[in-house]
Amino acid sequence: MSLSIFSAARLDSGCFWKKGKIAKSNMWSDKQLLVRASVASSPQSLRFARKKSEKLQKDVRIAVLGASGYTGSEIVRLLANHPYFGITLMTADRKAGQSLGSVFPHLITQDLPDMVAVKDADFSEVDAVFCCLPHGTTQEIIKGLPKNLKIVDLSADFRLRDILEYEEWYGQPHQAPELQKEAVYGLTEISREDIRRARLVANPGCYPTSIQLPLVPLIRANLIQSKNIIIDAKSGVSGAGRGAKEANLYTEIAEGIHSYGITRHRHVPEIEQGLSEAAQSKITVSFTPHLMPMSRGMQSTIFVEMHSGVTVDDLYEQLKIAYQIDNLVKGASGQALQNLNVMMGLPEDMGLNYLPLFP
Amino acid sequence: MSLSIFSAARLDSGCFWKKGKIAKSNMWSDKQLLVRASVASSPQSLRFARKKSEKLQKDVRIAVLGASGYTGSEIVRLLANHPYFGITLMTADRKAGQSLGSVFPHLITQDLPDMVAVKDADFSEVDAVFCCLPHGTTQEIIKGLPKNLKIVDLSADFRLRDILEYEEWYGQPHQAPELQKEAVYGLTEISREDIRRARLVANPGCYPTSIQLPLVPLIRANLIQSKNIIIDAKSGVSGAGRGAKEANLYTEIAEGIHSYGITRHRHVPEIEQGLSEAAQSKITVSFTPHLMPMSRGMQSTIFVEMHSGVTVDDLYEQLKIAYQIDNLVKGASGQALQNLNVMMGLPEDMGLNYLPLFP
Amino acid sequence: MSLSIFSAARLDSGCFWKKGKIAKSNMWSDKQLLVRASVASSPQSLRFARKKSEKLQKDVRIAVLGASGYTGSEIVRLLANHPYFGITLMTADRKAGQSLGSVFPHLITQDLPDMVAVKDADFSEVDAVFCCLPHGTTQEIIKGLPKNLKIVDLSADFRLRDILEYEEWYGQPHQAPELQKEAVYGLTEISREDIRRARLVANPGCYPTSIQLPLVPLIRANLIQSKNIIIDAKSGVSGAGRGAKEANLYTEIAEGIHSYGITRHRHVPEIEQGLSEAAQSKITVSFTPHLMPMSRGMQSTIFVEMHSGVTVDDLYEQLKIAYQIDNLVKGASGQALQNLNVMMGLPEDMGLNYLPLFP
Amino acid sequence: MSLSIFSAARLDSGCFWKKGKIAKSNMWSDKQLLVRASVASSPQSLRFARKKSEKLQKDVRIAVLGASGYTGSEIVRLLANHPYFGITLMTADRKAGQSLGSVFPHLITQDLPDMVAVKDADFSEVDAVFCCLPHGTTQEIIKGLPKNLKIVDLSADFRLRDILEYEEWYGQPHQAPELQKEAVYGLTEISREDIRRARLVANPGCYPTSIQLPLVPLIRANLIQSKNIIIDAKSGVSGAGRGAKEANLYTEIAEGIHSYGITRHRHVPEIEQGLSEAAQSKITVSFTPHLMPMSRGMQSTIFVEMHSGVTVDDLYEQLKIAYQIDNLVKGASGQALQNLNVMMGLPEDMGLNYLPLFP
Structure with missing residues (x-):
């Protein structure tokens, strides 16, 4: 077997945007391993224990900033069946004054407030915020929000602890370094306890989610070497957002593969x-992303070298321990909701119990 | 305007397999009309009124015959969140002895019985049946089922009232003419009362669903002429099922359109x-189906001639009255569940409140 | 048979962008009719009769205006194997100074001049022009070109004979009415003789090409009625061009159908x-275009009523007479090249003898 | 830069089925490298030097065995414009008696003999054979062919020099070991001289072609290490052929990625x-293939470790020397034709000068 030659293993993991598709690709030798987020049953807060009427007044009032993009609309879709989170505010600067249904016909049946420009937003009826705005502008806007709000930020603005590194990769000085210190990196399965106490959570990127979920437990258990980690990642197009770009036209994407970045x-x-952080020493990786002719879904094929004496079965067992295999819409919006559930003391998977769509 | 020249109107309707996609195509002149199934609130049967525990013992024990096909697996997906219907039996002749998760990885998280051959099936723990078997063999199998079972049949075997017509179009004499007499045609919105009292429901075909839903109310209200009805229908490939056919290979379908039948x-x-039946006189139509390079979804573009004095607005208003706009996974499996809900005295949309997935 | 009820027939025809795909859809009842452009062998001009060396100096110097779009690049692709047409000038305002290979890597092997802004273009080394610019601006630019140039215009600017109709549909007064009078509508098979003598040819739109090619011979032969012509047309996304529009993103198009306009x-x-014009009396049609999840190709399903006594076989025979079945990349760029061949006295299919790509 | 950490480089290469698509993905750091087959101009055999008439009697009479599959039909497509190769025999066991146009409508315009069963084939009017049959049965059939025929075999049957290895991987003893000794492995750019003298050429697999073309020159030039070569390959579905398999249905492939084998x-x-062979020492690789939602095309992302002191620029320069960048339909059928051109003393790219189709 070629892999054993240099003690390496290949991990496949997916970003769980579209679960059915991902499930199919989580093959690992002969064993099928579904790398899915663990959903430990958290004690349900008494606050929510009372019986809800069918047409309930939702307890937590939610704002979605940037509702006219794909991550914003996906949060609206997920919240439709959430028993405690109700949307009271939506912003979209270029679509201000419009209904969400006019922008996303698939959501037309939802009873939602019209979208407003973020500068005109009134946060007095809001408890928690999903911030789905572009990186760069997000810092300023979050800095200006009332301090009592709980916030899950889906942009990249608060993900890097080192603000110099932020400046290097994103090309501008960080505008809210004090908030950066407060922010908790929201890879739920890894940092559940910190997220529970957080006010501001930086929701992880899709690629990093698909890569850290399988690798962190293996690194912590000292099963794999920290050098020569090679990642070949394949993403659907929705990860690029709804902005009109020539490179993402149907005609440019269909029937082709694009390596980029x-x-x-x-x-x-x-x-x-x-x-x-998991290794407690500096790790560098080789990361090659590819754009695939599909809308949703992500797969990261990861090549690692095992420590001497470790077998593929050991890796498999470790991941089985680390992750109870469960079904959860992961990726940007699903993980954001998972994080807010944790921040609110709710069961982590509340509103997320959808089965994948296939075919 | 060209349409007004010959007093005709064009209706677009979809079969609702994939709601998000369909919503986008339900354009009608300038007005957006979502032709969605009306979901009249039926009084909830007392039997189901008691509070359910989270891990409830589901009240109605369901068998899915032919669980390894697309309609069968879609029913399993829909039932995952249904509060009263629990699956106790699944059959699949060629996959007997296997788990559903091995055939459909996206359903691997469900706790389900292994599949058995239909001839080995034990119906003693079953209250109701979804029959997802091919036409032709279905008649015999349903004939052999215990008489106390409620049945929704997704095949074509009990859809045509005239068994001679069945023989003409399906090439064999009908094997269960007495059951045919008993069967109720299950276009829910049109025959809700009959379905409520039925034991055996013939679930409509996808094309007929997408065509009858908009046309029947217009015919009944005498707004359109019963001649020169032209239907240009476009279907995704899942309608052809999961059988391995050269014509349905990815390579044959992608980047092309196929007219057929x-x-x-x-x-x-x-x-x-x-x-x-709606017109109470014989109507014939011109029907041209096309196979589209997409998995789910269906759109029927329908050309009709309006009666003198009738306007496009009149048609629009009539459809708005006939159908409360609501969200419901229609098409084969969703309508089957909708029908069983009606047969069981449950709210029609129970377990069907999913928002469409987009993009 | 439903069709016979009202003496109607259904024609399928394609715009021939991608021939292999189109061929599959040209079904007509049981007979397969490939509605392809007739390519009568025109006597080859003496001028071109001499033997060419392998690395020939191409005889006709071609300019492609708007080379960075899909129709422009397709012309470059087709000209690569044309024995007499050589490109000496390419314009692209936003990509001025760049090579075509940097914009279209699939053309990187071609030895071509860099693109310039149209205002900086030098036409002194040009004999003929393919104008692939947007409608509206095209009129002014063509008005300013040297009068000795032969021009095939792929925009809509010179297609409508009635400039008032142009103003009504395109929202601005026509800027070059005298050129409009001179322009010949370039549906090659129908107007071959006029095109041969033309200096300015208005290349037909893709939908009109797919509809006129089958209908004009049937109308001229008086086989079909001129009323109640219903057209349900399905187009790939490349017809919308390479401009970055949200509606044409992969994520918006994949897995869906869009009716529009x-x-x-x-x-x-x-x-x-x-x-x-074919009927010598006013004809109006019902035309419903749909956008399909595919890059190339077009299919128009046409519903017509036959005159009394006419059979589907009569229609079939008439089309067989009108069109020798031959293979030709039709649609925008292929027809443009076909037209310039005719204008130059060359065999109509020169440089167009590609077989379709399938799968 | 992460890559420099362990002196590795990433190569992308494609199998050239669809050139336009591949071109887009051949990115390498900032430099765009088109790994395309070198097409050294071979001296044209005198035999073919005479001027051909337009309707020439083709000089080399070709048989295509297995013409009803994708590789067979692609050869027919490519030969349509070849000046010297003419098809006189086509076989297809299950479609015996049918025309190729009835099986592949996109080829309907070609004037070809009807297909016959291979057992009924008459090879008396044949000079050279493209064998497009499944592995396993191919050996016996080629063993039975007249010895004067030149043969390019597209199956896997003669690719492995070691017949024990063949038995291990293909599960049956080799039936024609003496022919295996005679066969030349037909990676044209690497073994041009051997192919020129060969009677039987084993056409390489698509994955091996996309991997050996970039790696062999780098190994020969001693620029990269022979250990830790990791290949993440992505293939379109046409590579799986036209056989009806559930796994290759449109519904199974669209919107997903599948790792396999x-x-x-x-x-x-x-x-x-x-x-x-290139390294003159045993090399093992880690190879992970993925099935992509596209019909044609292939991309192999290859991770290698450079020898100390070697830079990415060195690799780039070496590949530029090894391969003149040219356009050639590579992959199964294009390489087969390239090989037969070499075997016949013709210019290697004859009949292959097609530009890629995009979009």
């Missing part, structure tokens, strides 16, 4: 930050 | 049966 | 102009 | 055979 993708420092 | 598609008599 | 598509007056 | 793909020994 080679050696320079902005998710590299985020990945290395997470892995290094 | 022209003038001879087996859904024609089913469509004409439904429309003729 | 209903009753108001700008190709309607062009279609009606061509059919009315 | 991990550590056990049959192309591994073929890849290792070629690389080991």
Whole structure:
């Protein structure tokens, strides 16, 4: 077997945007391993224990900033069946004054407030915020929000602990370094306890999620070497957002594969930050992302070298221990909701119990 | 405007397999009309009124015959969040002895019985059956089932009232004419009362569903002429099932359009049966189906001639009255569940409140 | 048979962008009819009769205006194997100074001049022009070109004979009415003789091409009625060009169907102009275009009523006479090259003898 | 830069099925390297030097065995414009008696003999054979062919020099070991001289082609280490052929990625055979193939470790020397034609000068 020649193993993991598709690709030798987020049953807060009427007044009032993009609309979709989170505010600067249904017809049946410009937003009826705005502008906006709000930020603005590294990779000085210190990196399965106490959570990027989830437990258990980690990642197009770009036109994407951001993708420092922390020493990786002709879904094929004496079965067992195999819409919006559930003392998977769609 | 020249209107309707996609295509002149199934709130049966525990013993024990196909697996997916229907039996002749998760990895998290051959199936722990078997063999199998079972049949075997017509279009004499007499055609919105009292429901075909839902109310209200109805229908590939056929390979389908079954598609008599009944006179249609490079979804573009004095607005208003706009996974499996809900005295949309996935 | 009820027939025809795909959809009842452009062998001009060396100096010097779009690049692709047409000038305002290979890597092997802004273009080394610019601006630019140039214009600017109709549908007064009078509508098979003598050819739109090619011979032969012509057309996304629009993102297009421009598509007056001319009386049509999840290709399903006594076989025979079945990349760029071949006295199919790509 | 950490480089290469798509993905750091087959101009055989008439009697009479599959039909497509190769025999056991146009409508315009069963084939009017049959049965059939025929075999049957290795990977003893000794492995750019003298050429697999073309020159120039070569390959679905398999249905492939044959793909020994020969020592690789939602095309992302002191620029320069950048339909059928051109003393790229199709 070629892999054994240099004591390496290949991990496949997915970002769980589209669960059915991901499940199919989580093959590992002969064993099928579903690398899914562990959903430890958290004690349900008494606050929510009372019986809800069908047409309940939702307890937590939610704002979605940047509701006209793909991550924003996905949060709206997920919240539709959430028993405690109700949307009271949505912003979208270029679509201010419009209904969400006019922008996303698949959400037309939802009873939602019209979208407003973020500068006109009134946060007096809001308890928690999903911030789905572009990196760079996000810092300023979050800095200006009332301090009592709980916030899950889906941008990259608060993911890198080192603000110099932020400046290097994102090309501008960080505008809210004090908030950066407060922010908790929201890889739920890894940092559950910190997230529970957090006010501001930096929701991980999709690539880093798909890579850290399988690797962190293996590094912590000292099963794999921290050098020569090679990641070949494949992403659907929705990860690029809804902005009109020539490169993402149907005609440009269909029937082709695109490598991009080679050696320079902005998710590299985020990945290395997470892995290094797990190893308690500096880890660097080789990361090559590819754009695939599909809308949702992500798969990262990871090549690692095992420590002497370690077998593929050991890796498999470790991951089985680390992750109870469960079904959860991961990726940007699902993980954001998972994080807010944790921050609110709710069961982590509340509103996330959807089965994948296939075919 | 060209349409007004010959007093015609064009209706677009979808079969609702994938709601997000369908919503986008339900354009009608300038007005956006979502032709969605009405979900009248039926009084909830007392039997189900008691509070359920989280890990409830589901009240209605369900068998899914033919669970390894697309309609069978879609029913399993939909039932995952249904509060009262629990699966106790699944059959799949060629996959007997296997778990559903091994055939459909996206369902691997469900706690389900292994599949058995239909001839080995034990129906003693079953209250209701979804029959997802091929036409032709279905008749015999349903004939052999215990008489106390409620059955929704997704095949074509009990859709045509006239068994001679069945023989003409399906090429064999009907094997269960007495059951055919008993069967109720399950276009829920049109025949809700009959379905409520039915033991055996013939679930409509996907094309006929997408065509009858918009046309029947217009015919009943005498707004459109019963001649020159032209239907140009476009279907995703999942409608062809999971059987391995060269014509449905990715390489054959991608980047192309296929017209097929022209003038001879087996859904024609089913469509004409439904429309003729609404008109109380014989209606014939021109029906041209096309296979599209997409997995789910269906759109029927329908060209009709309006009666003199009728406007497009009149049609729009009539459809708005006939259908409360609501969200419901229609098409084969969703409608089957909708029908069993009705048969069981449950709210029609129970377990069907999913928002469409987009993108 | 439903069709016979109202003496109608259904025609399928394609725009021939991607021939292999189109071939599959040209089904007509049981007979497969490939509606392909007739390519009558025109006597080869003496001028080209001499033997060419392998690295020939191409005889006709070609300019491609708007080379960075899909129609422009397709012309470059087709000209690569043309024995007499050589490109000496390419313009692209936003990509001025760049090579075509940097914009279209699939053309990187071609030895081509860098692109310049159209205002900086030097036409002294040009004999003929393919104008692939947007409608509206095209009129002014063509007005300013040297009068000795032969021009095939792929925009809509010179297609409508009635400049008032142009103003109505395109929202601005025509800027070059005298050129409009001179322009010949370039549906090659229908107007071959006029094209041969033309200096300025208005290349037909893709939808109108796919509709006029089958209908004009049937109308001229008086086989079909001129009323109640219904067209359900399905187009790939490349027809929308390479401009970055949200609606044409991969994520918006994949797995869905979009009806658009209903009753108001700008190709309607062009279609009606061509059919009315064939009928020598005013014809109006019902035209519904749909956007398909595929890059290339087009299919128009056409519903017509036959005159009394006419059979589907009669239609089939008439089309067989009108069109020798041959293979030709039709649609925008292929027809443009076909037209310039005719204008130059060359065999109509020169440089167009590619077989379709499948799968 | 992460890559420099362990002196590694990443190579992307494609199998050239669809050139336009591949071109886009051949990115390498900032430099765009098109790894395309070198097409050294071979002196044109005198035999073909005479001027051909337009409707020439083709000089070399070709048989295509297995014409009803994708590789067979692609050869027919490519030969359509070849000046010297003419098809006189086509076989297809299950489609015997049918025309190729009835099986592949996109080829309907070609004037070809009907297909016959291979057992009924008459080879008296044949000079050279493209054998597009499944592995396993191919050996026996080629053993039975007249010895004067030149043969390019597209199956795997003669690719592995060691017949024991063949037996291990393909599960049956080799039936024609003496022919195996005679066969030349047809990676044209690497073995041009041997191919020129060969009677039987084993056409390389698609994955091995995409991997050996970039790696062999680098290994020969001693620029990269022979250990830790990791290959993450991505293939379109046409590579799986036209056989009806559930796994290759549109519905199974669209919107997903499938890893398969991990550590056990049959192309591994073929890849290792070629690389080991270049290195003159045993090389093993880690090879992970993925199935992509696209019809044509292939991309192999290759991770290698450079020898100390070697830079990415050195690799780039070496590949630029080894391969003149040219355009050639590579992959199964294009390389087969390239090989037969070489075997016949013709210019290697004859009949292959097609530009890629994009979009």
